[in-house]
Amino acid sequence: MNRVCLTLPTNRACSATVTALHAEAAYAVRHFGADVQLLILDSADAATRAGHRRTVAALPPEPGVTVHHLDEAAQRDFLHRLVQKAGLPEPDRLLRLMLPPAVSYGACTNRAFLLAAALGCDSVHRRDSDSTYQLHAGQQVFPVHHELPWLGRPAAEAMAAVTRTDLDPALSHRPVSLAGASFIGELSVDIGEIRALDETVHHDVVSLWAPGGWPEDRTRALVAESFTGAGTAPFTGDHSTLTLVDPMRVDMCNVAFDRAVYERVPLPPATDTIGSDYFLLHLVHDAGLPGILHNRHIENFHTPERRTATGFPAYQRRFVKFLLSMLYFHDVYDRMAAEGAGLLDERQRVRPDRIVAFLRESTTLDRTENIWRLDRVDTAYRKLGGRYADFAHQLGAQRDQLLDQAEQDIHSFADLTQAWPALMEAART
Template sequence: MRRVCLTLPTNRPCPETIRAVAEEAAYGARVFGVEVHLLILDSSDAPVLAGHRAAVGTLPPAPGVVVHHLDEVEQRTFLREVIARSGVAAPDRVLDLMLPSGVSYGACTNRAFLLAEALGCSSVHRRDSDSRYQSGPDGGEPVFPIHHELTALGRKASDVAGLVSRSRLDPACAGRPVALVGGSFVGEMSVDVAEIRRLDPAVYEDVIGLTVPDDVPEIWRRHLIDESFRGAGTSPFTGDRTTLTSVSPLRVDMCNIAFTREVYGRVPLPPATDTIGSDYFLIHVVHDAQLPGVLHNRHIVNFHTAERRSDAGFLAYQRRLAKFFLSTLYFHAVYARMAAAGAELLDTEGRIRASDVAGFVRDSARLDRVENAERLDVVDRSYRKLGGRYTGAADALAAERERLLDEARDDMEEFALLIDAWGPLTRATKSVKGITW
């Protein structure tokens, strides 16, 4: 029986989301006859973790669904065994990259990838704790993205062409399997910058413009700034629309995505800590390598938690946002080289050449930091114009200026190291027995 992994990483209270994702798992197993491993990777503190365990304990049994709820102690135990069996150099450093002490959007998903490998799954389907599902027209049943994911993932694109609403795929790619299926989100912006736009649209344009590559023409630059982090807008779901295509990273979100193991089994996500957007890397890999994907409109509803609005939460978020701005220097360089390589990123068997990707990442870490210093200058000037708590954020970022510049560069070096180690790590999962959590 085909096994798939539906994963929910979390570090915040989300019992309602756990119940909703469990319903999606049951739907996938019932409709598609697959075995769905619902994998909840929990980094919450003890009281929240206890609440999640209680929520998991009350989930109704569902045929074909196996639930795994792992806290960080259990995750670390698994990782230690995999790392030891892999024989990789610097095992302690690799463990820190897989389970860092700080928040890492990529690392939590990398752990899901390895656990999915150990469980014998053919795909990973990721959701987020700060999101929920839309309902069908007239308030019907929830519309689960896993429907389109299980319909297309891993099948030859030419076989999927008759199952979608339309095809915009290059015919040269029709013989390749569908590597990614994804949708976007509706509701609040994926990155919490709406307040900046309300306070000063000109400052918003300056700040968000830091995410746009320098070689983008001005007319497109303004369009990208306007569209950034807005997902699919606010229009509700009214009916399915699916497109077989080379999926643009701008059209999907990591709360609503699924990859085949032929993708995540070759290349991990960047393990950077405190860096928003660091988990989108594989979407770029799939797109630039010209692997087929399916874009759908079962968009997930995004919302922001109250913690982000607190003083401490606000400052922590601004640090993550600043590191995202700094990371773009390196990621844009990598994306440009991957795009130039195109299908040459694939070997003769159609698999991603992980060593090429690692080389691009490693080379990017040698870029001059002058441009990133200028990025921090823009953030500093912009935040001081906004005033209020943004002045406090500017002060906090200024006090960490050199550290932030160093971290952004070091993150790329560590990512290259993890890509090098990824093959041995994924192979080692095959010898880890007795996953019963």
């Protein structure tokens, strides 16, 4: 029996999502005989957590489903014991990288990875609190339908079960390491207002996540598909492809990883940065590890706090930090793509040492391109006026800090990746 971790990191009220996730866990048990460890990592305020506790307490007992609802105090206690057991240097810093005081999409998922290892799980299946399942013929469309059967098994065994295969036969002995889909509905990044206000400014801003040397036609194509997911068309029937999954086709609200991936390399622990949790999608693809791309897309929506007086500048800052991170990540992605199968050891597992080396080398890059990005954002936001111009003014006072943080985030990621195998070993035992 597969033991799997279905996880929901959250810092907002999401009782309806918790209830729906429990239904997906029950589906996994009934249809696949899985042992589901349903893991809710709750960083919300005390009143919201209390509401979640009441929701969890009201869930009907489901054989094969074990619910774990951990607030940050419980998570910190687990991580503290883990770091002490691993015996690594700078334990306090490691603890901060795994449970920082600020929002970190990568760090919250890293905690799920470690807890999944401690629970003896074979895979992690991640969902988000600002999304919901589609309905088809009155039934919820659960992504776990495509995730569970094949993760960790040779790709050759999955060929008869998928709709189509687009995989080099030479890779068919490698394990299925990822299963995922995207989303429908609102943009994954809350910048739709920018596009509504001025499409030219929208292009100028979104294009900044492309490498600086890209030709205009390629950049324009990237802007057109960026953050749009699978569009708006609803689910009408299953389709799945065994392939090397394109990272642009999968969202982290709708993904599952085999343990052989996340137990080797973590996600970037960068704080206040959107997109910091997508690294493993690139790693699986570039290492030539097979995956299943399906069409059980999750429905995305935006919660209102991103548009409040305090939430707006905080969210826009995360977006800008994402743009600055791309100086380093594009360099690392290029190196990973060139390395290909060299990213794997003789057991077809990812080699953390290669990732650490690429990250450290990227931190020597000249910052000129990022200075150019900040200049472009400043110009674009001032054109929009209003609160965007106000944010541009704030950004001007933070330029040096942002440039330093973008580089330091990569150093921190390298340090955590280097420590990760020892942390995982401590978690498993």
